Amino acid sequence: MSIRVAIAGPRGKMGAEAVHTVMKHDKMELVAVLDYKEVGKTLADLEMFPASYTAPIFTDMHELVEATAPDVLVDLTNPHAVYNHTKEALNLNVRPVIGTTGFTDAQLDELSAMAKEKELGCIIAPNFAIGAILMMKFAKEAAKYLPDVEIIEMHHDQKLDAPSGTAVKTAQLIQEVRTSKIQGHPEEKETIEGARGAEFDGMRIHSVRLPGLVAHQQVLFGGDGQLLTIRHDSLNRNSFMSGVAFCVEEVMKMDQLVYGLENII
Numbered sequence: 001m002s003i004r005v006a007i008a009g010p011r012g013k014m015g016a017e018a019v020h021t022v023m024k025h026d027k028m029e030l031v032a033v034l035d036y037k038e039v040g041k042t043l044a045d046l047e048m049f050p051a052s053y054t055a056p057i058f059t060d061m062h063e064l065v066e067a068t069a070p071d072v073l074v075d076l077t078n079p080h081a082v083y084n085h086t087k088e089a090l091n092l093n094v095r096p097v098i099g100t101t102g103f104t105d106a107q108l109d110e111l112s113a114m115a116k117e118k119e120l121g122c123i124i125a126p127n128f129a130i131g132a133i134l135m136m137k138f139a140k141e142a143a144k145y146l147p148d149v150e151i152i153e154m155h156h157d158q159k160l161d162a163p164s165g166t167a168v169k170t171a172q173l174i175q176e177v178r179t180s181k182i183q184g185h186p187e188e189k190e191t192i193e194g195a196r197g198a199e200f201d202g203m204r205i206h207s208v209r210l211p212g213l214v215a216h217q218q219v220l221f222g223g224d225g226q227l228l229t230i231r232h233d234s235l236n237r238n239s240f241m242s243g244v245a246f247c248v249e250e251v252m253k254m255d256q257l258v259y260g261l262e263n264i265i
């Protein structure tokens with residue numbers, strides 16, 4: 001039996017890749033897509049997709065679910081839309097696989113409680129690329145020994161949220177093992193606001209946005225006379241697609257929310 005998949009954000013950079021991934025997958029069926037405005041009746045009406053892509057386009061999640069009964073909703077939209085999409089999907093007994101970043105801690109807690117109550121799988125993955133998951137795992141390990149750390153994340157200049165979901169997740173994983181400390185000189189002062197980056201439990205996170213970049217992060221650890229750099233580069237959005245397919249299959253076996261692929265690989 002195929003897994004019935006719906007995708008929110010099909011015209012986006014990630015959404016379009018995910019459409020191709022699901023269409024090519026022999027265990028999945030793309031039953032519908034969700035957009036925020038009327039752009040056509042089916043994907044085939046859009047120039048960017050071939051005529052064989054006949055999944056209908058909806059602008060309302062309730063109508064989409066009623067008409068096409070998806071098992072899974074993959075969301076690749078934006079930080080403003082994703083929370084409501086996730087909530088609506090859970091309410092309609094559709095399992096969310098969320099790649100969109102920008103959740104608050106309170107939203108994650110609320111969605112986790114909802115998924116638990118409904119006994120429904122839900123994956124919120126700040127990064128689907130296996131190399132990025134390994135970077136985060138290695139950074140967590142390194143922080144046990146080298147607690148002075150700064151994160152530099154670098155993305156394309158169309159990105160809406162800063163810091164990236166991956167940088168936040170990396171800092172949270174490091175926080176689990178690192179003795180809390182304020183870094184840098186105790187009396188340091190910024191002469192231009194923001195010069196030292198965002199502060200997370202004493203760590204600093206720096207966000208670079210430039211055309212030409214895709215998604216890159218380095219985690220720098222400083223020690224006595226030494227520097228360790230752990231770096232990951234996504235060179236294209238195909239780097240995320242095996243993770244998307246993995247999550248769609250995995251979420252069908254789950255009955256609660258998981259935040260971060262490091263918990264299930």
Ligand SMILES: NC(=O)C1=CN([C@@H]2O[C@H](COP(=O)(O)OP(=O)(O)OC[C@H]3O[C@@H](n4cnc5c(N)ncnc54)[C@H](O)[C@@H]3O)[C@@H](O)[C@H]2O)C=CC1
Binds near residue numbers: 009013014079099
């Ligand atoms: N978890 C991961 O591995 C990755 C996550 N991302 C995240 O995925 C999200 C999307 O990234 P991109 O594709 O680069 O952005 P994008 O801007 O290219 O695409 C977003 C799409 O969502 C659509 N959209 C906006 N509001 C909507 C709504 N209410 N309903 C349906 N569609 C809506 C827009 O029309 C647009 O086509 C971002 O939050 C980004 O951070 C991006 C890359 C990898």
Ligand SMILES: O=C(O)C1=N[C@H](C(=O)O)C[C@H](O)C1
Binds near residue numbers: 126155216
């Ligand atoms: O917006 C992006 O492009 C990406 N967003 C995710 C994030 O915020 O970490 C994942 C990846 O870095 C690409």
